[in-house]
Amino acid sequence: MPRMQHIVLVKFKPETTAEKIDEVFSVIAELQNKIDGIENFQGGPYSSHEGLNQGYTHGFIMTFADAAARDAYLPHPEHEVAKSAVFPFVEAVVSFDFECA
Secondary structure, three states: OOEEEEEEEEEEOOOOOHHHHHHHHHHHHHHHHOOOOEEEEEEEEOOOOOOOOOOOOEEEEEEEOOHHHHHHHOOOHHHHHHHHHHHHHEEEEEEEEEEEO
């Protein structure tokens, strides 16, 4: 069964401090210890000189065991808690999922 990659790009509001961004990423990273099926989490700030980020400042990737694990994560109460901690500081977000081997 293929794994699921969940990619999220975040454009934080300009007034959001680096400390708050670190806190937000800690909350998101902790989800892998609270929700079954999350195999890996990696994230951080945009770091390319290419300049194709369209204002998105940070991103993360979560690897799920499969689509069913991702589907269980989306409405999970811990995910909802994390979203409520993150969204007040976010100007825009893009989420994109795809299957991989």
